[in-house]
Amino acid sequence: MAQYDVIVIGAGPGGYVAAIRCAQLGLKTACVEGRETLGGTCLNVGCIPSKALLHASHQLHEAEHNFATMGLKGAAPKVDWKQMLAYKDDVIKGNTTGIEFLFKKNKVDWIKGYGSIPAAGKVQVGDTTYDAKNIIIATGSEPSTLPGVEIDDKVVVSSTGALELPKIPKKLVVIGAGVIGLELGSVYKRLGADVTVVEFLDKITPGMDGEIQKNFQRMLKKQGLDFVMGAAVQKVDATKTKATVTYKLRKDDSEHTLDADTVLVATGRRPYTAGLGLEALGVELSPRGQIKTNAHWQTNVPGIYAIGDAIDGPMLAHKAEDEGMAAAEVIAGKHGHVNYDVIPGVIYTAPEVASVGKTEEQLKEEGRAYKVGKFPFMGNARAKAVFQGEGFVKLLADKETDRVLGCHIIGPGAGDLIHEICVAMEFGASAQDVALTCHAHPTFSEAVREAALACGDGAIHA
Ligand code: FAD
Numbered sequence: 001m002a003q004y005d006v007i008v009i010g011a012g013p014g015g016y017v018a019a020i021r022c023a024q025l026g027l028k029t030a031c032v033e034g035r036e037t038l039g040g041t042c043l044n045v046g047c048i049p050s051k052a053l054l055h056a057s058h059q060l061h062e063a064e065h066n067f068a069t070m071g072l073k074g075a076a077p078k079v080d081w082k083q084m085l086a087y088k089d090d091v092i093k094g095n096t097t098g099i100e101f102l103f104k105k106n107k108v109d110w111i112k113g114y115g116s117i118p119a120a121g122k123v124q125v126g127d128t129t130y131d132a133k134n135i136i137i138a139t140g141s142e143p144s145t146l147p148g149v150e151i152d153d154k155v156v157v158s159s160t161g162a163l164e165l166p167k168i169p170k171k172l173v174v175i176g177a178g179v180i181g182l183e184l185g186s187v188y189k190r191l192g193a194d195v196t197v198v199e200f201l202d203k204i205t206p207g208m209d210g211e212i213q214k215n216f217q218r219m220l221k222k223q224g225l226d227f228v229m230g231a232a233v234q235k236v237d238a239t240k241t242k243a244t245v246t247y248k249l250r251k252d253d254s255e256h257t258l259d260a261d262t263v264l265v266a267t268g269r270r271p272y273t274a275g276l277g278l279e280a281l282g283v284e285l286s287p288r289g290q291i292k293t294n295a296h297w298q299t300n301v302p303g304i305y306a307i308g309d310a311i312d313g314p315m316l317a318h319k320a321e322d323e324g325m326a327a328a329e330v331i332a333g334k335h336g337h338v339n340y341d342v343i344p345g346v347i348y349t350a351p352e353v354a355s356v357g358k359t360e361e362q363l364k365e366e367g368r369a370y371k372v373g374k375f376p377f378m379g380n381a382r383a384k385a386v387f388q389g390e391g392f393v394k395l396l397a398d399k400e401t402d403r404v405l406g407c408h409i410i411g412p413g414a415g416d417l418i419h420e421i422c423v424a425m426e427f428g429a430s431a432q433d434v435a436l437t438c439h440a441h442p443t444f445s446e447a448v449r450e451a452a453l454a455c456g457d458g459a460i461h462a
């Protein structure tokens with residue numbers, strides 16, 4: 001029976017990163033994964049396949065809407081859905097086999113199968129029990145659904161089913177205007193579906209800066225997405241080919257229905273810990289089913305750690321990765337650290353939406369004196385040249401000290417631009433530090449600098 005310093009359960013971005021870092025720090029490491037391929041939700045049925053479909057459908061949009069303006073004439077491309085899915089699957093394969101390569105390179109053993117923890121220091125997979133001085137639980141999350149809504153992954157689908165529909169729906173109803181609903185809703189809208197998003201709250205993407213929420217919804221509406229806001233879904237009745245969604249408007253309790261040939265349920269995800277044996281072990285869970293950990297990712301049972309979607313915090317791949325590295329460092333006797341105040345969030349629609357740090361609403365609630373520097377992409381030459389002059393950068397800084405407190409971007413490349421501000425925040429920079437940094441012309445990044453200038457004496461191009 002093999003004896004390991006660390007066994008990681010789950011090979012998503014949390015688990016595989018933790019395993020690689022443990023091995024790099026000289027610990028004998030194995031990673032248990034029940035899926036056929038490594039990479040977890042993110043690489044197999046999450047971040048990566050959704051970004052492939054977002055990219056492909058965005059190219060179609062460009063061909064249909066902007067090519068002729070640039071003097072690129074000819075018939076617009078037709079969608080070969082089977083080929084688009086094959087492209088997506090290829091992208092997945094390239095990435096999941098890449099993790100296999102990294103495991104071999106770093107001498108991480110992949111134990112294939114679903115693992116459980118019969119006792120602290122032991123991991124069981126099939127008939128074999130392995131000894132492990134430390135165990136890291138990185139079992140991730142699964143889609144959650146609503147009462148009265150049964151996911152069959154054919155007509156009523158979760159994000160997993162939505163990434164491999166047999167054909168492009170004519171009418172898609174999306175339940176939930178969060179990240180999954182808007183990303184995948186955008187994909188199918190661009191591919192020709194009628195898309196209606198039904199959201200319980202009065203605003204899309206809960207938790208984001210209010211100005212971004214408003215402008216983002218306006219832009220999505222302009223792209224043809226329909227929204228039913230303030231609507232509580234009661235049930236979905238489905239046959240083998242179509243479905244009816246029944247909802248009540250919260251303002252007057254009136255009942256309405258929507259017909260669809262596909263319904264995407266995107267109302268959040270919940271931690272996945274089934275089959276691990278946590279109850280028998282006495283590992284404490286929160287009321288929402290998250291594994292409770294201390295600041296060093298340790299559970300209440302010595303030698304058992306937990307990271308990623310299975311614990312508290314934003315359900316994001318990069319948050320899971322950072323915790324994976326940090327937990328490995330703690331186990332190796334180093335000082336692993338994650339700064340939860342500087343975790344960016346990105347929505348990969350067109351335009352992209354990105355944010356980090358405090359929203360204006362949070363600062364108001366905290367009673368903190370702040371200033372706002374805003375710059376529209378309309379004033380950015382590069383953005384206008386590529387038909388992406390919509391949107392803005394909004395920088396929030398402390399009124400007295402000028403220290404950067406948050407940034408919210410809707411516009412081209414927002415998901416990349418945000419990292420300049422993440423670094424600034426990590427270094428405790430002021431808006432003036434960003435404003436005094438030379439930015440290459442013509443780049444989208446200039447809009448970030450202009451927003452920083454707007455926190456001081458004023459932007460130049462606004
Ligand atoms: P997971 O990635 O869920 O991995 C857990 C792994 O553990 C799974 O492979 C599972 O099979 C395995 N496992 C579970 N139990 C056991 C067991 N007992 N034994 C062995 N193996 C087990 N996040 C972003 O940051 N950016 C994005 O663009 C993004 N896009 C997304 C798009 C979609 C459609 C979805 C659904 C999610 C997206 N996410 C995105 C979220 C991201 O996928 C998750 O936050 C991330 O995968 C969490 O990583 P994890 O390692 O905690 O868990």
Ligand code: NAI
Pocket residue numbers: 146175176177178179180181183198199200201204205206231232233265266267268269314315316345346347348
């Ligand atoms: P979410 O939490 O982002 O959004 C769920 C939405 O559903 C919310 O707007 C909520 O108000 C709404 N809702 C809840 N109950 C409802 C009801 N009964 N009727 C109508 N609406 C209802 O969850 P989502 O989109 O499912 O994503 C899950 C997780 O995956 C998120 O935590 C996200 O972080 C992660 N993810 C991240 C991505 C990224 O970083 N780009 C992409 C996709 C997913």
